[in-house]
Each structure stands twice: as C-alpha cells, then as structure tokens.
Amino acid sequence: MKSSYKLVLVLVGVLLIAGIDSFAQNKEKARNKFEYEKLYNGNKKLSARIFVKTNSGLVGVPGAEVSFAAETDSAKVKLGKVTTDEDGWAYLIIEKGYELPQIDGKTTFGLTYAGNDSIKRLTDDMDITDVNLSFKLDEEGKTAALVVTDFAGQPVDRTKVKLAVKRLYSLLPIGDERTDSTGMMTFEVPEDIPGDAEGNITLVGIIERDRKFGNVEIRQDVNWGIPNTYSVSEEKRNLWTQSAPTWMQVMVFGVFIVVAVFFFYALYQVVMIPKDR
Amino acid sequence: MSDTTQTLLNKYTRFLEKPNRSWYILMGVLGLVVLLGLYALIQQIVHDHIVTGMRDNVVWGAYIVNFIFLLGVSYAGAIISGVFHLGRIDWGKPLIRIIEIITFITILIGPVYILLCIGRLDRLHYLFIYARIQSPIIWDLFAVMIDLVLCTFYLYLTFIKDFSLMHLNADKYNFSAWQKKLFKFLSLGYKGTENQKKRLNRALDIMAAVIIPTAVVAYSLLAWLFGMNLKEGWHDSLFAPYFIVSAVFSGFAIIMMLMGIVRKYFDAASILTDGHFNFIAYGMFIMALIFGYFTFSDYITRWYNTQEATSELIHKYLALDQYGYMTLTMLLFTSIIPILVVAVPALRTRTMYMVSAFLVLVGLWMFRYLIIVPVLETPYIPIVSTDPAVIKYTATWVEWALVAAGFAGAIMLYMVILKVIPVFPIAEMQESHTFKLFGKYSIDKLLSQKDFS
Numbered sequence: 001m002k003s004s005y006k007l008v009l010v011l012v013g014v015l016l017i018a019g020i021d022s023f024a025q026n027k028e029k030a031r032n033k034f035e036y037e038k039l040y041n042g043n044k045k046l047s048a049r050i051f052v053k054t055n056s057g058l059v060g061v062p063g064a065e066v067s068f069a070a071e072t073d074s075a076k077v078k079l080g081k082v083t084t085d086e087d088g089w090a091y092l093i094i095e096k097g098y099e100l101p102q103i104d105g106k107t108t109f110g111l112t113y114a115g116n117d118s119i120k121r122l123t124d125d126m127d128i129t130d131v132n133l134s135f136k137l138d139e140e141g142k143t144a145a146l147v148v149t150d151f152a153g154q155p156v157d158r159t160k161v162k163l164a165v166k167r168l169y170s171l172l173p174i175g176d177e178r179t180d181s182t183g184m185m186t187f188e189v190p191e192d193i194p195g196d197a198e199g200n201i202t203l204v205g206i207i208e209r210d211r212k213f214g215n216v217e218i219r220q221d222v223n224w225g226i227p228n229t230y231s232v233s234e235e236k237r238n239l240w241t242q243s244a245p246t247w248m249q250v251m252v253f254g255v256f257i258v259v260a261v262f263f264f265y266a267l268y269q270v271v272m273i274p275k276d277r
Numbered sequence: 278m279s280d281t282t283q284t285l286l287n288k289y290t291r292f293l294e295k296p297n298r299s300w301y302i303l304m305g306v307l308g309l310v311v312l313l314g315l316y317a318l319i320q321q322i323v324h325d326h327i328v329t330g331m332r333d334n335v336v337w338g339a340y341i342v343n344f345i346f347l348l349g350v351s352y353a354g355a356i357i358s359g360v361f362h363l364g365r366i367d368w369g370k371p372l373i374r375i376i377e378i379i380t381f382i383t384i385l386i387g388p389v390y391i392l393l394c395i396g397r398l399d400r401l402h403y404l405f406i407y408a409r410i411q412s413p414i415i416w417d418l419f420a421v422m423i424d425l426v427l428c429t430f431y432l433y434l435t436f437i438k439d440f441s442l443m444h445l446n447a448d449k450y451n452f453s454a455w456q457k458k459l460f461k462f463l464s465l466g467y468k469g470t471e472n473q474k475k476r477l478n479r480a481l482d483i484m485a486a487v488i489i490p491t492a493v494v495a496y497s498l499l500a501w502l503f504g505m506n507l508k509e510g511w512h513d514s515l516f517a518p519y520f521i522v523s524a525v526f527s528g529f530a531i532i533m534m535l536m537g538i539v540r541k542y543f544d545a546a547s548i549l550t551d552g553h554f555n556f557i558a559y560g561m562f563i564m565a566l567i568f569g570y571f572t573f574s575d576y577i578t579r580w581y582n583t584q585e586a587t588s589e590l591i592h593k594y595l596a597l598d599q600y601g602y603m604t605l606t607m608l609l610f611t612s613i614i615p616i617l618v619v620a621v622p623a624l625r626t627r628t629m630y631m632v633s634a635f636l637v638l639v640g641l642w643m644f645r646y647l648i649i650v651p652v653l654e655t656p657y658i659p660i661v662s663t664d665p666a667v668i669k670y671t672a673t674w675v676e677w678a679l680v681a682a683g684f685a686g687a688i689m690l691y692m693v694i695l696k697v698i699p700v701f702p703i704a705e706m707q708e709s710h711t712f713k714l715f716g717k718y719s720i721d722k723l724l725s726q727k728d729f730s
Binding site for chain 2: 062063085086239240244245248249252255256259262263265266267269270272273274276
C-alpha cells in the first residue's frame with residue numbers, strides 16, 4: 001500500500017512536470033542580415049535585418065530594438081540602438097569624422113537583439129577593414145582609374161572594383177575588374193554618354209559586397225558627357241496652370257450646352273402641355 | 278378608357294389608398310435603422326472622423342464604396358430605362374417605372390456618402406468658388422448634379438400620364454383630399470389630346486435620349502476620378518468601361534430583385550411574367566460574362582507587371598490572409614453563380630434568379646470595396662507606422678450604421694413614392710400595342726378576376 005502510494009505520487013509529479021513543460025513556449029530562432037557601407041559622402045552605414053522563418057517564408061520582425069557596437073581587442077564603443085521598420089530593417093549612420101576603434105584599419109562591428117517573448121536573443125558581428133577608394137582621372141584619354149589603398153596608404157591588390165555612370169534612377173555599368181599590384185584598375189569611359197546641359201556626368205566607383213571591406217562607394221563629376229537639353233513632355237500637358245487647356249474647356253462647356261439645350265427644349269414642351277387643352 | 282386600363286387602374290390604385298399594417302411595421306423597422314444611422318452621424322460630427330476606420334492613408338472606405346455602388350445602380354437604371362423607352366421595347370414597359378424610381382432614389386442618396394467622407398464640410402462651397410475644370414473631382418461633381426436634375430425631370434415626365442388618369446378618375450377611388458389635389462397639380466392639365474400627347478412624347482424621347490449618354494459619361498467620369506490618379510491599381514485605361522459594365526450589371530440585378538418583390542407584394546403575376554424574369558436573367562448572364570472577361574483581363578495584365586507596388590497589390594488581392602476570400606467571393610457571386618443559374622435548366626426558377634441577383638449586388642459591392650481599400654493600403658511610399666489602424670482599414674460600426682441607414686432610407690423612399698404613383702405605368706402600357714398582344718392572355722386572365730373587374 002505504501003509503495004503504491006509512492007508510485008502515485010511519483011506519477012503525479014512526472015505528469016505535473018511534463019504538463020508545465022508542455023505549456024512552456026518554444027521561442028523562434030531569430031536570423032539576421034548584417035551589412036556595412038562606406039557611402040560616397042564619407043558617412044558609414046550599418047544595416048541589419050532581423051527576421052524569422054515561417055511557413056510562408058522569411059518574415060521581418062518590426063519594432064525590434066537592435067544595438068550596434070564597434071570594437072577591437074582592446075576597446076569597445078556602443079554606437080547606438082535602432083528600432084526595426086515594418087520589414088525588419090534597422091539602419092545606423094556613422095557620420096564622417098567619427099573615430100571608430102580600429103587596429104590596422106580593422107574594426108569588428110557587432111549587433112545585438114535582446115529578443116522577446118516569442119523570439120530568441122540574437123548576436124552577430126563582422127570584421128571590416130577600412131580602405132580608401134579614389135579616382136585617378138585622365139581628362140584627355142577619358143579614362144578613369146579606381147585606386148584602392150589601405151589605412152597606411154599602401155595599395156590593395158586583387159580587389160574587385162566597378163565603375164558606373166549615374167543615371168536618373170539607376171547606375172549605368174561601364175566595367176568591373178580586380179585591382180592590379182598597384183591597387184589600381186583603369187576603365188575607358190565611352191564618349192557618347194548623354195550628360196546634363198553642360199555635358200556633366202557623375203562617375204561612380206564601387207567595391208561591392210567585399211568580404212573584407214564591405215561596400216564602398218565614391219562619386220566624381222566630370223565633363224565627359226554629351227551636352228543635352230531635356231524637354232519634359234509633362235510640362236506641355238500640365239494641368240496646374242490657372243486655366244484649363246482650350247480643348248478641355250471646349251469639351252466641358254460643349255457638353256453642358258448640348259445637355260442644357262435638350263433639357264430646356266423638353267422643359268418647354270412640358271410647360272406648353274397645360275396650354276394645349 | 279379601355280377595359281384593360283380600367284382594370285389596371287382598379288387593381289393598382291388600391292395600393293395608393295391608406296397603407297395597411299404591414300406597411301407601417303416595415304416603415305417602423307426601417308425607420309429604426311435610419312435612426313441608428315442618425316445616431317452614428319451625430320457621433321461622427323461630435324467626435325470627427327476618428328470614429329470611422331479612415332486614417333491618413335486609407336482616406337476612403339465604406340462610404341465611398343456605397344457612393345459608387347448607389348451611383349452605379351442609378352446610372353444603370355437611367356441607361357436601361359432609356360433604352361427600353363427609345364427602343365419601344367413593349368415587354369419592358371411594366372419595368373420602366375420600377376427602374377426609374379430606383380434611379381432617382383439612388384442618385385439622391387448616393388452623393389450623401391461623399392459628404393460623409395469630407396472632413397471640412399464648412400469648406401464645401403470652395404468646390405464651386407475655386408472650381409478647376411482640370412480636376413476630375415469637379416467633373417464628377419457637375420456630372421452628379423446634372424444627372425440628378427435630368428433623372429428627376431425624366432421621372433416626373435413618365436408620371437404625368439398616370440397622374441392625369443388618376444386625377445380624371447379620382448372620384449372612383451378612395452383617394453384622400455391631398456392626393457386628389459396632388460394628382461390634379463402634377464397632371465398639368467394633361468387630358469391626352471393629340472397635341473399634348475405629341476409634346477409629352479417628344480419631351481420623353483428627348484430626355485430618354487439625353488439621359489443615356491449622360492449616365493455613360495457621368496459614370497465614366499467617376500471611373501476617371503480614380504483612373505487619372507497615378508496610384509497603382511487605379512491608373513488603368515480599362516476603368517471607365519469596366520465601371521459602366523459593373524453598373525449595368527448591378528442595374529439588371531436590382532431590376533430582378535425589385536421585380537420579384539413587386540410581383541409578390543402587388544400581386545402582379547399577370548404583368549411580370551416568367552418571360553420578364555427570364556429576359557432579365559439572360560441580361561444578367563450576358564453581363565456576368567462581360568464582367569468576368571473584364572475582371573480577368575484586368576488581373577492578368579497587372580499580373581505581368583513586376584513593379585513592387587503592383588506585385589504587392591496583386592498579392593493582397595490573392596492572399597487568403599488578406600483579401601483573397603473577398604476576391605474569390607466576388608468572382609463567385611458576379612461571374613459564376615449568374616452564369617450557372619441560366620446555364621443549368623433546373624436552376625431556372627424565379628427564386629434562384631432572385632438569390633443570384635442578390636448575390637450579384639453583394640459581389641458588386643465587394644468589387645467596389647476591392648477597388649478602393651487595398652489600393653489605398655498600398656501607397657508607393659511605404660506607410661511609416663506600426664499602428665495597425667493606420668496600415669489596415671476596417672470599417673467601424675459608425676460606417677456600417679450609416680451604410681445600412683442609406684439602404685433603409687432608400688427602401689422607405691421607394692415605399693413612399695409607391696403611395697403616390699402606381700407601380701406600373703398604366704397609361705404607357707395601354708398605349709403599347711405589343712403589350713396588348715403579348716400580354717393578351719395575362720390581361721384576359723386579369724379581367725376574369727372578379728375582384729378587380
């Protein structure tokens with residue numbers, strides 16, 4: 001009797017623990033995307049997307065607070081906290097001139113998301129080595145060389161660089177190639193690219209998604225394009241002028257007049273009915 | 278006056294006499310719905326638009342959907358009655374008044390919903406003071422006003438002969454004194470002389486010819502009010518004909534519904550025959566095919582547009598956790614059921630026709646909802662908010678109450694008008710040669726009913 005009593009107690013205990021465990025919530029594993037960009041104006045941008053995997057695909061976590069930090073073996077700086085947008089993205093701009101901790105140009109950027117009731121905590125980091133990307137232009141030959149140097153001004157070879165020309169909504173690619181032993185790659189710019197009214201075009205040099213350097217972009221205006229005057233066709237059809245176009249006025253008032261003529265003629269017929277007894 | 282006319286008069290003027298108990302009960306119930314709408318309106322006036330589901334992005338909701346729906350019915354009524362009149366379609370004569378009354382009522386009530394959308398009614402007169410004819414809103418404003426005037430006038434023209442009939446036979450019936458005075462005043466002294474007939478028929482022909490293009494232009498203008506926007510989902514060259522097709526479709530559906538109700542309530546089986554129901558059902562069948570074709574064409578064209586906003590919008594229309602169920606229901610109600618009801622012989626019954634017509638009207642209301650709300654929820658510039666009320670529109674009880682009050686008010690007005698004028702254009706039907714032949718059996722049957730002879 002005593003042993004069976006104990007057995008019942010053990011069973012109840014096991015069921016209780018199992019019951020509590022079955023009610024415990026399984027947290028989702030958070031995933032992330034972490035990118036670094038050195039912008040053409042000298043600012044640096046950290047982008048992080050926090051997302052979870054669901055049955056319908058990857059879904060961004062909106063309203064998540066993401067902490068960014070920069071560190072080396074000897075120093076650590078908290079850069080700031082950013083809340084993700086509706087698609088799960090958080091962006092942090094580090095203004096030009098801000099001294100980041102670095103050893104030989106290398107900085108480790110870290111991100112931390114504390115998680116919530118249903119999503120697990122997440123941390124990630126990436127090592128970025130700061131490089132300088134610059135143009136070396138040959139005005140006569142219409143060639144643009146992209147030069148990559150490290151923090152000490154030494155050339156960086158075998159880095160893939162890309163040259164493009166800025167257009168209204170996108171970039172027109174000119175070429176992409178790896179730098180040589182002098183850290184340089186030269187591109188010939190076509191002479192028939194339409195520019196603004198004075199022939200100015202904007203050259204864009206890019207290092208794209210490099211594992212060591214991240215994204216780096218520089219821009220330079222040159223007078224190598226064909227001068228162009230753009231006529232904006234919308235201007236001719238604009239409707240924000242004081243009066244409407246003549247054709248529209250004729251149409252609108254024409255319709256009014258035609259309808260009015262028929263209406264008043266029909267009304268006249270009705271008015272005459274009592275007189276026709 | 279012929280025996281036929283006398284019989285029709287005997288039968289249908291009794292509905293103009295003192296209302297019965299069920300009439301008052303129905304009016305009372307509808308009146309309660311209107312009162313609920315008035316309470317909702319007071320809430321909206323006192324607390325402003327925050328009591329509605331409309332916010333910064335979705336600035337239009339159930340009100341504008343109802344506006345477009347009611348105007349669609351109105352313009353369709355104008356087009357169909359105009360075609361019946363000008364085409365001298367005699368079998369359609371008993372339907373003309375049923376259609377014209379709903380045309381008038383919906384153009385009267387529809388624009389009220391625009392006023393409910395406007396935040397600053399105190400600036401309403403600016404629309405006239407600072408009117409710019411470049412603006413599609415101004416086109417629509419004038420189109421609605423002109424159409425209201427034309428429809429009211431045309432409705433009155435079609436009443437004159439019957440007012441005269443009732444005025445001249447007033448002593449035979451239990452009309453109240455105010456009714457007798459009203460009939461005399463509104464009949465304009467019409468006695469059916471040759472000259473009077475000529476003048477009235479001329480006026481009717483002119484107005485019928487004018488209201489058809491006016492209705493087409495007016496509803497096209499309403500479509501362009503959306504089409505001239507650069508918003509994804511609205512900037513569409515198909516919109517004007519698409520709107521016209523949906524309007525005519527709703528016109529056929531509302532005629533079917535009203536025919537069923539009038540036939541039962543007014544004991545009009547001998548006038549609204551199975552032939553009428555079949556003809557209108559065939560009309561709905563054809564409109565369902567055309568509407569389905571337009572809908573498919575619109576979706577498939579957009580499907581091939583891979584721009585971000587278009588893809589997002591198409592996803593919203595088809596995703597079951599967003600508007601997918603509404604899209605499927607709309608397609609089922611508007612493009613499948615009306616076709617099946619005619620295509621399957623066993624389903625060709627008056628009850629099925631009426632159920633199908635009701636579902637078509639519900640489907641076409643949803644169609645307008647799908648045009649307005651998902652598009653406004655998908656702007657080119659992403660909505661910068663995590664507040665669900667800003668991102669997604671949900672109509673509140675205030676909006677539903679005012680929508681319901683509009684429908685209740687329309688039914689009440691219909692019932693009141695049918696206390697002033699017979700539900701069928703008796704004088705017009707008397708003049709109809711084909712009706713005499715086409716409906717000979719029915720009229721004979723009617724004449725044999727001692728109650729009315």
